[in-house]
Amino acid sequence: MVVKLADNIISPLGVTTKENYEAVKAGRTALCQHEGVPGIPIPFFASLIDESVLTVEGDYTKFERMCIQSVASAIQQCDIDVASERVLFIVSTTKANVSMLGRSGCDNDRVLPGVAARKIAEYFSNRQMPLVVSNACISGVCAQIEALRALELGLCDYAVVVGADVQSPFIVTGFQSLKAVSAEACRPFDRDRKGLNLGEAAATVVYGREATADNRWQMVCGAVRNDANHISGPSRTGEGSYLALRSVLQHIDASEVAFVSAHGTATLYNDEMESIAVERAGLIDTPVGSLKGYYGHTMGAAGVLETLLSMYAVDDHTVLGTRGFENLGVSHPISVCAENRVTNRNSFIKLISGFGGCNAAAAFRKGGAR
Amino acid sequence: MSLVKHYVRINQLVGSRSLTASGVRNYRVTIDGKTLVETAPADTLLTELYKTHVGDYSKFYKMDPLCRVGFMASELLLTAEDCRQKQWGESRGVVLFNATSSLADDRNYQATIDDSETAFPSPSLFVYTLPNVLTGEIAIRNHYYGETNFVVLPEFDSNTMSAIIEMTFCDKYLQSLVTGWVDCYDETNYNVLMFIVERDVTGHSTELSQEIKILTEK
Numbered sequence: 001m002v003v004k005l006a007d008n009i010i011s012p013l014g015v016t017t018k019e020n021y022e023a024v025k026a027g028r029t030a031l032c033q034h035e036g037v038p039g040i041p042i043p044f045f046a047s048l049i050d051e052s053v054l055t056v057e058g059d060y061t062k063f064e065r066m067c068i069q070s071v072a073s074a075i076q077q078c079d080i081d082v083a084s085e086r087v088l089f090i091v092s093t094t095k096a097n098v099s100m101l102g103r104s105g106c107d108n109d110r111v112l113p114g115v116a117a118r119k120i121a122e123y124f125s126n127r128q129m130p131l132v133v134s135n136a137c138i139s140g141v142c143a144q145i146e147a148l149r150a151l152e153l154g155l156c157d158y159a160v161v162v163g164a165d166v167q168s169p170f171i172v173t174g175f176q177s178l179k180a181v182s183a184e185a186c187r188p189f190d191r192d193r194k195g196l197n198l199g200e201a202a203a204t205v206v207y208g209r210e211a212t213a214d215n216r217w218q219m220v221c222g223a224v225r226n227d228a229n230h231i232s233g234p235s236r237t238g239e240g241s242y243l244a245l246r247s248v249l250q251h252i253d254a255s256e257v258a259f260v261s262a263h264g265t266a267t268l269y270n271d272e273m274e275s276i277a278v279e280r281a282g283l284i285d286t287p288v289g290s291l292k293g294y295y296g297h298t299m300g301a302a303g304v305l306e307t308l309l310s311m312y313a314v315d316d317h318t319v320l321g322t323r324g325f326e327n328l329g330v331s332h333p334i335s336v337c338a339e340n341r342v343t344n345r346n347s348f349i350k351l352i353s354g355f356g357g358c359n360a361a362a363a364f365r366k367g368g369a370r
Numbered sequence: 371m372s373l374v375k376h377y378v379r380i381n382q383l384v385g386s387r388s389l390t391a392s393g394v395r396n397y398r399v400t401i402d403g404k405t406l407v408e409t410a411p412a413d414t415l416l417t418e419l420y421k422t423h424v425g426d427y428s429k430f431y432k433m434d435p436l437c438r439v440g441f442m443a444s445e446l447l448l449t450a451e452d453c454r455q456k457q458w459g460e461s462r463g464v465v466l467f468n469a470t471s472s473l474a475d476d477r478n479y480q481a482t483i484d485d486s487e488t489a490f491p492s493p494s495l496f497v498y499t500l501p502n503v504l505t506g507e508i509a510i511r512n513h514y515y516g517e518t519n520f521v522v523l524p525e526f527d528s529n530t531m532s533a534i535i536e537m538t539f540c541d542k543y544l545q546s547l548v549t550g551w552v553d554c555y556d557e558t559n560y561n562v563l564m565f566i567v568e569r570d571v572t573g574h575s576t577e578l579s580q581e582i583k584i585l586t587e588k
Binding site: 039041094095096098101102111112113114115117118129130131132133134135136142146149150152153155169170173174175176177178179223224225226227228229230231232239240243247354355356357358 | 460463464469470471473476477479480483484489491492493496497499500501502503504505506507509510512513514515516517518519520521522523524525527529530533534536537538540541543
């Protein structure tokens, strides 16, 4: 089976997963107002990483430094030779070094995500071909699904999955032009939600293959489905998310699921769509939460970051509260709560959806037995 | 018996015919090895193909350069397959690869925000600044509910592509996959090998890699 061997999260709330988990559990948020940022005339609410916390030196961009530091921190926790040809690097990102497009005199190749990924892998002396999963907002879950498959098929012995995105005028003005951003802290699933906030983070998970899970986290399964509906709007029937959940629920029983860690971006349509999908999948009584009120939408990092915090939450018998939520504002009565709740279950489902009509769900279980 | 069931190749001609007199790249289009377009300049090729072979999907004109070339390749490929009426549901997915991600549209969007004094960010350009919008466009057009994914590699590599294709079939619902390489540097510089594979690629990624290699060298 495929088990988690190590992890890390770098965000404005901390530089380890533990620091991040404790901050979120205490209800802290990294979201705040940003004004006068060059290239972004309209003020915006976001969670941005101060470069002073990044310790990697050399000719690396902010994106690459975040990834390298996160991977380095994770692999310190496990005894694997990351330079080995049996270690697969998978980078999850939507825009990587896109901000290089706006600068003159830069090394042009680095704007290509594959070239940036190679730079990151080569920092660790890994010469294998790195993969960049670029599947919009679901990249972080997709990348973990690719890791699971590569390990199950024996194509590698270890997979290092790192998700990250850096906010830039490119991304912020783009989301502003789509009228998808909220001018205040986002309110997932709330009736007064006004849109999403953007965020920066890097998150790493290292998976390996073991005969037994023992007391470790097991990645049980995952599925990716398309809505076949619209490139930038979710399906009104929650089709892709429902189908992804249905596939995952063939491998895990709803009664063992502590919660569904939803995408919960706090846009009108996303949260409504997820409530439909959760209801259709028969999970209406299962606690549902979103972590966007703490970090905003961290794009390529989101699927990894939210998976890791969910693992730490289950370890701590906790369903993390959905910051910003007050009154249910979706048409199906899903079980969302602003405050932390107690759970004694050992599994959870990560659900996520994105542009291009893509949706993913994955199930994780602590220990080997149900 | 080949693992690649049908394929479309759109690539620049080599040698003396590689450019038009005015310096535009010349392309050739082949389907299952048969020539559809012997030579055509990059700047008009895709709209001409669209008018001749599709014609009734005006969304094509809203698409960015990557989606135009990838969409057009998928139309030719799926017409060659001749199963367009079938209800595929979750049994078919779309997984594509390239090295340039959505660079062509990224540049076009960046141009709308370059000067922050006069910046007028274009939402219609911004939505295409993700390569997986192409896999979404193909799923929408053909009502595919299966897995869609986009993987960016440092460079073309048939071994890695074959491995990921085989990995995708770990999804037991999946029976066939529209897949391949769709690289688009800008409006006049692109390179496509798109093909269909079925579940029988499982366990044969070395052979599949060889087939892909041969097809790109044709």
